[in-house]
Amino acid sequence: MFKPENAALMIIDVQGRLASLMHQADDLVKEINTMIKAAEILDLPIIWMEQYPQGLGYTVAAIKDNLVNHKAIEKITFSGCGCDDVMQALKDSDRNQVIVTGIESHVCVYQTVLGLINEGYQVAINQDAISSRTPTNKQLGLERMKDAGAIKTSTEMILFELMQTAEHPNFKQISSLLK
Secondary structure (H helix, E strand, C coil): CCCCCCEEEEEECCEHHHHHCCCCHHHHHHHHHHHHHHHHHCCCCEEEEEECHHHHCCECHHHHCCCCCCCCEEECCCCHHHCHHHHHHHHHHCCCEEEEEEECCCCHHHHHHHHHHHCCCEEEEEEEEEECCCHHHHHHHHHHHHHHCCEEECHHHHHHHHHCCCCCCCHHHHHHHCC
16 A cells, blocks of 8 residues: 555656657646646655756656756666666655656666666556557556566556545545546
């Protein structure tokens, strides 16, 4: 069971022109933004990465505009776990559960998830907020991550799991994000 006091949100490489080439790109951005807003309401740390932004471009404005209180961590490794700054941010968060979003499912997201599992983290992959350029690669990435031990979830599923009850103090705020 994922709990707000144990969970962090991870956003992987939703950058530049590549982001616009993702399968169902508009839905992807909407779902990631819902997760960002919910993470802030539920006080989850947000670990936000950019893969070589000088070459690939920076996080798309539609997402970056919701991250004004956060700082992107630049990386050059496909896996976020290969970047000391990412691992330090995760360690500093003092959380052992990671909700993963971003692109691409079969490359950077996949390799990061495997690294997180290898490091002992419990990982939820939000299939609504992860994509690749093709549906086949998205699905393959999700399947491989699940086979490795990640938990497949959706935006609505993980947010209700984090709250556990309609009596949660943020229930109305979170529910309004899902409409």
